[in-house]
Amino acid sequence: MQPILDIKNLKVYYHTSQGPVKAVEDVSFSLEPGERMGLVGESGSGKSTIALALMKAHKYPANIESGDIIVDSINIVDLNEEEMRKTRLNNISMIPQGAMNSLNPVKRIKPQVIDALTDHGIKLRDKEEKFLSELMESVGLSKDVLKLYPHELSGGMKQRVCIAISISMKPKVIIADEPTSALDVIVQRQVMETLYEVQEQLGAACILIGHDMGLMAQFADKIGIMYAGKMVEFGSVSDIFKNPQHPYTRLLIDSLPDTSGKRDLIGIPGIPPSLLNLADGCSFCLRIGKKNTKKVPWVKVTAGHFIQKCLTCIDYGLRKKATTKRTRK
Amino acid sequence: MGSLLEAKQVSKEYISGTFIKKRNLALKPISFSISDDSPSITAIAGESGSGKTTFARVIAGILDKSSGSLRYKDKDINQMNSEDILSFKKEVQTIFQDPFEVYNPFYKVDHVLTTPIKKFGLAENKSDIDKMIISALEEVGLRPDETLGRYPHQLSGGQRQRIMVARAFLLRPKIIIADEPVSMVDASLRATILEEIKKLREIHNISVVYITHDLTTAYQVADNIIVLYKGQVVEAGDVENVINKPVHPYTQLLTDCVPRPDPDQKWSKTSGDITLESRIINGCICAFCNLNESVESDRKIYEFNKKQIVSCKVAEKKKICTNEDISAYFTKKK
Numbered sequence: 001m002q003p004i005l006d007i008k009n010l011k012v013y014y015h016t017s018q019g020p021v022k023a024v025e026d027v028s029f030s031l032e033p034g035e036r037m038g039l040v041g042e043s044g045s046g047k048s049t050i051a052l053a054l055m056k057a058h059k060y061p062a063n064i065e066s067g068d069i070i071v072d073s074i075n076i077v078d079l080n081e082e083e084m085r086k087t088r089l090n091n092i093s094m095i096p097q098g099a100m101n102s103l104n105p106v107k108r109i110k111p112q113v114i115d116a117l118t119d120h121g122i123k124l125r126d127k128e129e130k131f132l133s134e135l136m137e138s139v140g141l142s143k144d145v146l147k148l149y150p151h152e153l154s155g156g157m158k159q160r161v162c163i164a165i166s167i168s169m170k171p172k173v174i175i176a177d178e179p180t181s182a183l184d185v186i187v188q189r190q191v192m193e194t195l196y197e198v199q200e201q202l203g204a205a206c207i208l209i210g211h212d213m214g215l216m217a218q219f220a221d222k223i224g225i226m227y228a229g230k231m232v233e234f235g236s237v238s239d240i241f242k243n244p245q246h247p248y249t250r251l252l253i254d255s256l257p258d259t260s261g262k263r264d265l266i267g268i269p270g271i272p273p274s275l276l277n278l279a280d281g282c283s284f285c286l287r288i289g290k291k292n293t294k295k296v297p298w299v300k301v302t303a304g305h306f307i308q309k310c311l312t313c314i315d316y317g318l319r320k321k322a323t324t325k326r327t328r329k
Numbered sequence: 330m331g332s333l334l335e336a337k338q339v340s341k342e343y344i345s346g347t348f349i350k351k352r353n354l355a356l357k358p359i360s361f362s363i364s365d366d367s368p369s370i371t372a373i374a375g376e377s378g379s380g381k382t383t384f385a386r387v388i389a390g391i392l393d394k395s396s397g398s399l400r401y402k403d404k405d406i407n408q409m410n411s412e413d414i415l416s417f418k419k420e421v422q423t424i425f426q427d428p429f430e431v432y433n434p435f436y437k438v439d440h441v442l443t444t445p446i447k448k449f450g451l452a453e454n455k456s457d458i459d460k461m462i463i464s465a466l467e468e469v470g471l472r473p474d475e476t477l478g479r480y481p482h483q484l485s486g487g488q489r490q491r492i493m494v495a496r497a498f499l500l501r502p503k504i505i506i507a508d509e510p511v512s513m514v515d516a517s518l519r520a521t522i523l524e525e526i527k528k529l530r531e532i533h534n535i536s537v538v539y540i541t542h543d544l545t546t547a548y549q550v551a552d553n554i555i556v557l558y559k560g561q562v563v564e565a566g567d568v569e570n571v572i573n574k575p576v577h578p579y580t581q582l583l584t585d586c587v588p589r590p591d592p593d594q595k596w597s598k599t600s601g602d603i604t605l606e607s608r609i610i611n612g613c614i615c616a617f618c619n620l621n622e623s624v625e626s627d628r629k630i631y632e633f634n635k636k637q638i639v640s641c642k643v644a645e646k647k648k649i650c651t652n653e654d655i656s657a658y659f660t661k662k663k
Contacts, residue, residue: 042515184376184542189586214588237592255520257545267521
């Protein structure tokens with residue numbers, strides 16, 4: 001199938017007075033219609049910068065240095081601001097991180113939903129009522145919500161309103177940037193199920209950004225692991241969870257708490273390197289006190305499963321796993 | 330065996346409005362104690378608005394309770410003299426949720442560490458202060474030379490939260506109340522911070538009250554758990570029992586909603602709506618048992634087994650709890 005979203009060698013830098021911050025360095029991946037991808041990484045790994053670059057909503061000093069972002073066979077890197085305005089929401093849309101703060105507190109929900117449509121030149125006229133009630137129904141809200149103000153809604157409802165706005169023009173790609181980070185487990189599940197349903201209905205490709213591996217296992221088909229601005233591993237959910245190859249992925253999965261017996265919690269040692277003037281080479285080596293300044297190749301493990309293979313740190317998690325056994329109490 | 334901190338039937342009601350008073354009973358009467366012979370880690374779980382943070386703040390003495398009594402070392406905290414209050418404030422420490430807002434951005438991070446030492450007069454001179462700070466930072470796995478002398482914005486969320494653990498530890502407390510210490514921290518750093526908290530109990534004999542909505546971390550860290558819903562205890566007991574064999578439908582819902590990091594164990598398709606609103610309409614807090622009882626009415630707590638108490642009709646045939654102190658049903662760790 002023809003990919004609906006194709007990112008090739010994307011580089012996004014922040015130009016600061018001290019030098020460029022390489023927030024996204026040479027990231028490539030593609031998604032077919034209906035596919036769900038998880039983009040995992042810790043704060044500052046560049047995952048949100050990718051989301052902003054995909055919407056071309058990044059602001060100075062961020063700049064797309066090179067690379068292509070092809071959405072539905074149009075390279076959006078080349079579009080000017082006016083063309084991009086039409087593409088946003090129509091072809092590619094984003095569900096923001098803080099649902100609490102993304103709605104206008106002094107306006108009712110209805111004008112906020114219609115606002116985007118009007119801006120894209122769509123006039124609903126007498127079809128308005130039917131359209132809006134169907135839209136709200138698709139995210140599991142009653143149409144009475146349209147008459148309310150944001151403060152009258154709970155966090156989960158606000159996030160579902162945001163989902164409704166982002167799917168109102170049936171986009172082909174949906175980007176969800178940590179849509180549930182401020183919500184508790186029950187509401188998180190509702191929001192994720194809503195997102196899953198609308199995405200299935202639309203047949204759109206979806207990128208879920210976050211750092212919760214549990215949520216990724218529930219939602220995604222494919223997972224990309226970001227570390228220090230680079231994608232270090234990419235594969236299907238079962239590849240990543242059952243057969244992780246990169247040491248960072250292994251540590252990430254090992255650090256997850258579960259409920260099948262108590263054990264010592266093992267965190268990831270060290271802190272991620274600063275992306276300012278980051279030298280070439282393996283950035284994970286820097287974290288564990290090793291050094292590899294050679295360019296790290298992007299290697300295929302099995303079909304559809306790739307890693308950044310750095311021979312200096314490839315065994316890191318493995319050796320550790322063999323010596324420190326999980327102690328059960 | 331005595332109790333270090335003892336809360337008897339404490340409740341908290343929030344009252345708002347000038348002329349027309351709006352009352353919200355956020356925490357229904359609850360009895361709980363922390364014993365002084367063996368340090369324990371107790372988790373308090375529940376969704377937003379369940380009263381877990383209110384409970385933490387009441388037992389930490391930050392919020393004034395509406396009824397009941399709170400005793401520390403057998404002294405009522407409302408009738409303490411200033412010396413005892415000072416020792417209560419020193420020995421019961423709190424770690425808050427948000428590692429970004431607890432710092433004053435104009436001060437270096439050293440400020441949060443030196444202030445309590447000076448306030449409680451723990452050190453005589455500058456070099457003693459430095460020694461205490463360095464040992465506390467090393468205790469939580471931070472390198473002092475990379476931490477001290479920096480401003481909060483120069484540190485990551487995980488580092489800032491670990492400084493808060495160090496600050497609490499610095500005062501050699503008996504009890505630490507941690508209010509969602511890892512919810513704002515990256516998943517990869519959570520394990521490290523939780524391990525530090527476990528170490529506080531194992532090495533330094535500090536009891537911890539760990540407040541969270543994440544049942545997987547509660548399971549790994551705590552010995553016992555109290556599940557709250559609408560300010561009311563719905564289930565409590567040993568984590569092994571409550572999390573892996575939950576009896577109350579609400580606890581079952583909570584454990585069911587945890588996203589398991591295993592692609593083969595997907596969420597089961599939910600039957601209908603699981604929202605808060607729909608659960609109340611059915612007359613019961615959980616929408617599963619279809620009771621005709623009002624949500625607001627006091628519910629009996631049944632003793633399901635020696636290590637688990639439940640407030641649900643599911644356990645109706647079991648005997649009603651005789652001991653009102655929840656911690657009587659907790660497993661003590663040797």
